Amino acid sequence: MTRPDRQPEPRYYTLEEARQLLPRLRTLLGALQDDKLQLDATVEALGRLTPAMRGNGHSADARHYEERIEELLTAIRERVGQIAELGIEVKDIENGLVDFPSLRDGRAVYLCWRFDEPDIGYWHELDAGFAGRQPLDPGRNDG
Secondary structure (H helix, E strand, C coil): CCCCCCCCCCCCCCHHHHHHCHHHHHHHHHHHHHHHHHHHHHHHHHHHCCHHHHCCCCHHHHHHHHHHHHHHHHHHHHHHHHHHHCCCEEEECCCCEEEEEEEECCEEEEEEEECCCCCCCEEEECCCCHHHCEECCCCCCCC
């Protein structure tokens, strides 16, 4: 029985388990990237409305942009939440970068995958991040 004050044990993925989730992640990350692009454009459009413009007949435009921003933020939070429920960490929406907790030689690491990559080919230490990626296949060095 899990006590309420304890974190659940982390979910560790094998390479094959992580690979099986790639089609679902491609869909979720693609939608996330689209939402982020729309969010950025809407924030920019709202920012072009000066305070004077808002009081001079453009308040409906400002409300529209603000409502759209809230809708997009909600959609982004929901999609990130769906990925997090799987125990996968979203590291960068724009690049579609995610980390799968995994075990390598008995220690916790991340399997690292980016949306534009055909397969999971890299891993890194928990504190290394993207810059510390290492190929799963030691002969591969294209990351």
